[in-house]
Amino acid sequence: MQNTIIQIFKDLYQGEPVLFRAPGRINLLGEHTDYNEGFVLPAAIDREIFFAIRPNETDVCNVYAVDMKEQDSFHLTDPAKSELAWANYIRGTVQQFVKAAYAISGFDLVFGGNIPLGAGLSSSAALECGTATALNEIFELGIPKVSLALMAQKAEHEYAGVKCGIMDQFASIHGKHSNVILLDCRSVSYTYHPIDLTQYTLLLCNTGVKHSLADSEYNTRRQECEQGLQTIRTQYPLVESLRDATSAMVMTLHYQLSTVVFNRCMYVVQENERVQQAVKALANHDLKLFGSLMYQTHAGLSELYEVSCPELDLLVDLTLDRPEVSGSRMMGGGFGGCTLNLVETQHLESLTDFLSESYHRVYGKMPEVYPVKIVDGCNRLI
Numbered sequence: 271m272q273n274t275i276i277q278i279f280k281d282l283y284q285g286e287p288v289l290f291r292a293p294g295r296i297n298l299l300g301e302h303t304d305y306n307e308g309f310v311l312p313a314a315i316d317r318e319i320f321f322a323i324r325p326n327e328t329d330v331c332n333v334y335a336v337d338m339k340e341q342d343s344f345h346l347t348d349p350a351k352s353e354l355a356w357a358n359y360i361r362g363t364v365q366q367f368v369k370a371a372y373a374i375s376g377f378d379l380v381f382g383g384n385i386p387l388g389a390g391l392s393s394s395a396a397l398e399c400g401t402a403t404a405l406n407e408i409f410e411l412g413i414p415k416v417s418l419a420l421m422a423q424k425a426e427h428e429y430a431g432v433k434c435g436i437m438d439q440f441a442s443i444h445g446k447h448s449n450v451i452l453l454d455c456r457s458v459s460y461t462y463h464p465i466d467l468t469q470y471t472l473l474l475c476n477t478g479v480k481h482s483l484a485d486s487e488y489n490t491r492r493q494e495c496e497q498g499l500q501t502i503r504t505q506y507p508l509v510e511s512l513r514d515a516t517s518a519m520v521m522t523l524h525y526q527l528s529t530v531v532f533n534r535c536m537y538v539v540q541e542n543e544r545v546q547q548a549v550k551a552l553a554n555h556d557l558k559l560f561g562s563l564m565y566q567t568h569a570g571l572s573e574l575y576e577v578s579c580p581e582l583d584l585l586v587d588l589t590l591d592r593p594e595v596s597g598s599r600m601m602g603g604g605f606g607g608c609t610l611n612l613v614e615t616q617h618l619e620s621l622t623d624f625l626s627e628s629y630h631r632v633y634g635k636m637p638e639v640y641p642v643k644i645v646d647g648c649n650r651l652i
């Protein structure tokens with residue numbers, strides 16, 4: 271893969287590029303907590319985008335997307351969006367550097383990778399973060415990593431129109447081999463926690479569906495959380511976001527909240543508590559407990575937060591009778607995308623066959639199934 275990217279660069283632009291990589295991410299626990307200023311537990315994975323890049327001493331940026339076989343060129347000072355969706359992640363990132371008046375020139379860039387697009391593994395964040403990391407290095411700007419993640423997030427807000435939290439960009443940039451990141455979405459402070467996967471494998475299972483409900487329901491969930499927060503604050507004025515609330519507080523307001531809003535708030539509060547428990551489970555090398563928290567998260571997302579779908583529920587339910595699976599849950603915003611499974615490595619193959627065949631029997635198509643490893647965040651390769 272890397273060699274192909276470099277070769278295409280040489281064919282298109284001649285000369286020797288510098289090579290960077292940017293990983294996608296999983297989130298082990300802490301779903302729909304980010305916009306409630308809560309905790310998430312992401313990790314960078316060995317699904318990556320590679321970038322071959324070199325400054326060209328003009329004010330033009332030339333970009334070739336290997337996977338799309340498409341080319342984009344734009345002037346540094348031109349803030350316009352492109353008709354090509356993929357190009358906007360790069361244009362948007364470059365604009366953050368221009369707006370902040372960093373000294374950059376134009377560049378030639380070839381990129382491509384193996385993160386499945388739109389599967390919830392944050393290929394878009396990898397695209398932004400890889401671009402930001404590469405610009406920071408080739409122009410020797412010395413921008414701290416947290417600022418790079420924030421610039422990448424802004425690119426997504428402004429050029430892709432997706433009001434995402436900071437988790438995806440943060441994980442792609444800060445990932446650490448064999449560690450999960452406990453990220454506090456309020457302060458953007460974080461700690462690393464080793465995860466002992468000597469006998470386990472993290473297995474992604476892609477439903478291959480993305481129900482159109484996803485965007486509108488996401489906005490509705492945000493409003494419902496906000497509504498719950500306002501009611502909680504009438505009794506507990508020190509609560510600034512759902513992150514500060516406890517299950518006991520939510521219980522006392524049972525009769526003031528509609529059933530739906532009560533359920534949403536209860537899920538978020540419990541999910542934040544689960545993330546804290548999960549970190550303790552990791553410290554004790556207790557992956558059985560960690561897995562049971564994943565199952566609890568799925569139940570909460572399905573029954574209280576109502577963002578699952580039949581395809582995701584089936585993939586999780588299929589694992590319930592399988593002793594080699596410690597935990598399974600839908601990952602990401604919901605209404606499609608992947609489940610994340612914590613599986614004993616020695617049974618990986620038989621489980622993969624079982625899930626694929628069972629899913630095929632119901633939905634007439636094979637889910638994509640891929641094991642992932644936890645790796646370092648964005649870096650320079652050569």
Ligand code: ADP
Nearest residue numbers: 335337355356383387388389390391392393394
């Ligand atoms: P996710 O981030 O979950 O993968 P998004 O819809 O946010 O899904 O981002 C996917 C989009 O990012 C793609 O439609 C494409 O525009 C862009 N993208 C990601 N990876 C690549 C790639 N390797 N080549 C070209 N475009 C890419």
Ligand code: MG
Nearest residue numbers: 392393394395
């Ligand atoms: Mg994305």
